Amino acid sequence: MPSEKTVLCIGAGYVGGPTMAVIADKCHDYKIIIADINEEKINSWQTDELPIYEPGLLEVVKRARGRNLFFTTDVNSAIKEASIIFVSVNTPTKTFGTGAGKASNLQFWEKTARNIVEQAESDKIVVEKSTLPVRTAEAMHRILSSNQKGLKFEVLSNPEFLAEGTAVKDLQDPDRVLIGGMGTPEGEKAIQKIVDLYASWVPREKIVTTNVWSSELSKLVANAMLAQRISSINSISAFCEKTDANIKEVSKAVGMDSRIGSKFLNASVGFGGSCFKKDILNLVYLCEYYNLPEVAKYWEQVVLMNEFQERRFVQKVLVNMFNSITEKRIALFGFAFKADTGDTRESPAIYISELLAEEKAEIAIYDPKAIENAKFDLAGLDADIDYCSSPYTAVENAHAILIMTEWNEFRDYDYKKLFEKMKKPAFVFDGRNILDHKKLYNIGFNVYPLGMAPLTHV
Numbered sequence: 409m410p411s412e413k414t415v416l417c418i419g420a421g422y423v424g425g426p427t428m429a430v431i432a433d434k435c436h437d438y439k440i441i442i443a444d445i446n447e448e449k450i451n452s453w454q455t456d457e458l459p460i461y462e463p464g465l466l467e468v469v470k471r472a473r474g475r476n477l478f479f480t481t482d483v484n485s486a487i488k489e490a491s492i493i494f495v496s497v498n499t500p501t502k503t504f505g506t507g508a509g510k511a512s513n514l515q516f517w518e519k520t521a522r523n524i525v526e527q528a529e530s531d532k533i534v535v536e537k538s539t540l541p542v543r544t545a546e547a548m549h550r551i552l553s554s555n556q557k558g559l560k561f562e563v564l565s566n567p568e569f570l571a572e573g574t575a576v577k578d579l580q581d582p583d584r585v586l587i588g589g590m591g592t593p594e595g596e597k598a599i600q601k602i603v604d605l606y607a608s609w610v611p612r613e614k615i616v617t618t619n620v621w622s623s624e625l626s627k628l629v630a631n632a633m634l635a636q637r638i639s640s641i642n643s644i645s646a647f648c649e650k651t652d653a654n655i656k657e658v659s660k661a662v663g664m665d666s667r668i669g670s671k672f673l674n675a676s677v678g679f680g681g682s683c684f685k686k687d688i689l690n691l692v693y694l695c696e697y698y699n700l701p702e703v704a705k706y707w708e709q710v711v712l713m714n715e716f717q718e719r720r721f722v723q724k725v726l727v728n729m730f731n732s733i734t735e736k737r738i739a740l741f742g743f744a745f746k747a748d749t750g751d752t753r754e755s756p757a758i759y760i761s762e763l764l765a766e767e768k769a770e771i772a773i774y775d776p777k778a779i780e781n782a783k784f785d786l787a788g789l790d791a792d793i794d795y796c797s798s799p800y801t802a803v804e805n806a807h808a809i810l811i812m813t814e815w816n817e818f819r820d821y822d823y824k825k826l827f828e829k830m831k832k833p834a835f836v837f838d839g840r841n842i843l844d845h846k847k848l849y850n851i852g853f854n855v856y857p858l859g860m861a862p863l864t865h866v
């Protein structure tokens with residue numbers, strides 16, 4: 409019989425890796441195994457060159473690795489050994505068939521469930537860590553219960569709320585941990601086991617237990633609402649540019665209302681990341697499926713507004729650079745979808761590069777952590793692209809700098825030195841509103857922030 413305290417996580421990605429590393433770090437009496445079919449990834453987790461960049465993660469992994477944290481590609485043996493199995497495989501948007509472009513592609517999830525049934529030799533608690541459509545747990549329960557071995561599987565939902573870039577901090581001190589179960593006595597017992605695991609370091613009042621459907625839906629709604637705030641403030645940034653209003657002043661004044669709060673009110677070039685768009689589209693699909701077209705349209709608008717903001721940004725570049733950027737070198741500062749991560753999935757920088765390529769601009773990209781991912785994302789793009797190892801190389805003979813990511817280091821560069829290397833007139837389009845615009849203007853740049861009046865010499 410496997411030990412009650414052997415936990416397996418299937419999927420060693422942005423969620424599985426950090427989540428399980430923190431659990432292992434906090435719960436010395438549990439053995440934590442992380443399994444993935446991607447051998448290269450598993451090998452990297454066992455070195456100091458982790459497959460993902462997250463501040464503080466290497467220290468956590470090093471403390472636990474080899475003690476109670478183990479990595480393997482042998483998923484089958486790990487399934488046999490564990491009594492609790494978290495599933496954290498990817499659930500991308502479906503690109504084919506019914507629901508294409510909106511619904512979640514659950515093939516990886518279903519394969520994993522079938523594999524668990526095949527390999528298991530004892531009862532298991534299976535925990536959905538991946539973000540899944542409402543009622544997936546029910547389907548999973550049916551697949552798992554179809555076994556002929558007389559084994560019992562309890563399916564729970566425990567969605568992950570970490571944000572990339574602050575994953576370790578979010579996991580060590582979460583706003584809440586959500587655990588949903590089936591409401592049966594066995595389900596309640598299973599919930600209690602997962603509560604006990606988290607209670608090793610999370611205060612009990614922050615551990616919320618619900619029914620399984622509420623838990624699945626809460627994750628989709630949390631992401632939809634976060635993205636909605638970004639789209640809302642971005643829509644107002646467009647309005648500010650037509651008037652004398654200033655988006656930073658508006659955000660501050662609005663956010664000081666304690667009912668609204670100040671977080672997630674920075675105008676930007678748009679949201680990215682693997683989750684927001686996919687989860688909203690999944691919500692839209694579910695609303696359509698349950699015949700709620702008005703609700704579906706309401707949420708779809710959040711994604712459409714994001715695309716509008718990305719296009720609007722490139723239009724602004726084009727119009728202000730004399731309606732032509734053909735053969736002009738444009739330096740992109742940042743390619744990751746946000747600061748402190750190398751993740752570029754759905755990054756606005758990808759779509760913006762495509763739009764710049766359509767105008768036949770020369771693109772120079774610098775990012776402290778995401779250059780390799782940028783190369784992968786733009787591999788098929790017919791464009792003149794220079795991947796640079798420093799911001800100073802990126803701006804060599806460039807006409808403009810576009811701030812794509814809010815990396816802190818971008819604030820501290822020697823912009824006088826950068827200006828000297830550029831063609832004149834030199835432009836800065838601050839897609840994150842993080843630079844000192846007055847200072848740049850005084851150096852000689854033409855500065856275009858978001859949702860604020862430009863500072864121009866031409």
Ligand SMILES: NC(=O)c1ccc[n+]([C@@H]2O[C@H](COP(=O)([O-])OP(=O)(O)OC[C@H]3O[C@@H](n4cnc5c(N)ncnc54)[C@H](O)[C@@H]3O)[C@@H](O)[C@H]2O)c1
Nearest residue numbers: 419420421422423444445446496497498499516538539568
């Ligand atoms: N990235 C985030 O910030 C975040 C936050 C919260 C929730 N989520 C959700 O968590 C889930 C995982 O996201 P991620 O960003 O970690 O994805 P990811 O692509 O980084 O990792 C998924 C991993 O699963 C592995 N995998 C796929 N099929 C497998 C199988 N059959 N057996 C073993 N391994 C398999 C892949 O090789 C990959 O390493 C998604 O549902 C996502 O929506 C992500």
